[in-house]
Amino acid sequence: MLVDQFNRKINYLRVSVTDRCDFRCVYCMSEKMTFMAKSDLLSLEEIARVIRIFNGLGVEKVRITGGEPLVRKNIDWLFQTINKENNLKELTLTTNGSQLKNKASMLKKSGVERINISLDSLNPDIFKRMTRIGRLNKVLEGIKHAKKIGFKKIKLNVVLMKNLNGFEVFNLVDFAIDSGFDISFIEEMPLGGTQFNRSETSVSNDDILSSLQNHYQLSESSFTTGGPANYWQVKNSRTKIGLISPHSHNFCGTCNRVRISCKGELFLCLGHEEKIELLPLIKANPYDDSPIIEAIINSMKLKPESHTFDLSDNQPAVIRFMSHTGG
Ligand code: SAM
Ligand code: SF4
Secondary structure (H helix, E strand, O other): OEEOOOOOEEOEEEEEOOOOOOOOOOOOOOOOOOOOOHHHOOOHHHHHHHHHHHHHOOOOEEEEEOOOHHHOOOHHHHHHHHHHHOOOOEEEEEEOOOOHHHHHHHHHHOOOOEEEEEOOOOOHHHHHHHHOOOOHHHHHHHHHHHHHHOOOEEEEEEOOEOOOOHHHHHHHHHHHHHHOOEEEEEOOOOEOOOOOOHHHHEOOHHHHHHHHHHHOOEEEEOOOOOOOOEEEEEOOOOOEEEEEOOOOOOOHHHOOEEEEOOOOEEEOOOOOOOEEEOHHHHHHOOOOOHHHHHHHHHHHHHOOOOOOOOOOOOOOOEOOOHHHHOO
16 A cells, blocks of 8 residues: 555556647647657556556556557557556546547457546537647547446536636536536646746636536535546536646645656646656666565655645746656
């Protein structure tokens, strides 16, 4: 069992399998991105090994993310292998939905029961402005297909930005209600430099909650996925609305997760630089897991108590983008 210096049990691993993506969301990436050389990334076999090691250390929930995880070559093999080799309570995925038409069935067969799909707009023009190169139709087609395949739960993730999709709250929640999905609003985090001043674009979840309460009948829910969201049940529907509020309601006290970046860094917090380089250990010890296990156990001393996100100075908390660390 992994326990950090603040007595938080770490049982959740997020893995970024690639920093590449077929979108360039304005809050996530800069317009011109330089991606890592493929030779610098963890191989799929190495990712599977790291997950096996974490599972042996008590991690029971794994989320595959990125970048866009479903654009990584041979990603099917990774899902199938994780499913076969581990004893997980949950294998999940965060995706932009663009590849779901082809991948949803494979995901279901690989034991993925719940997926998070990012959907920031239902307006094709706004969607294009937010993702720069994404196509809403393709995502909606993917979502429709995933719904047909029948996952236990689909949750939509939304980052609202003033003057872009800020007015779409009710449209997006209505879409979630009609589809039987949950939906979470994520406050923009200062990860990597983008073209916007985040203090001008970010929308507070407190404001979103007030408008939601005026529009829907909501009751606070005790439901938790073990993650940072607070949930509100929409009356007479299957939909819960999650609010992930790093700024307005710090959630670090119950943090149960660490992250593996696409190049094998073990990050102890999304908003801090503390990390352990696992790749050299993995390469140097192809048949012996013990040095890697020791490094992971020792890393627990480095996990910070809390992020220190501050939007007011328009400086990123860390230079790396969310796509590198794994959102
Ligand atoms: N490409 C996949 C997707 O978009 O769902 C998975 C990776 S993406 C980095 C994971 C989540 O992080 C998405 O829901 C996205 O909206 C969110 N995200 C990315 N950059 C963010 C930022 N700076 N602040 C808040 N959320 C962010
Ligand atoms: Fe790609 Fe996801 Fe980042 Fe958008 S949020 S650019 S889809 S990694």
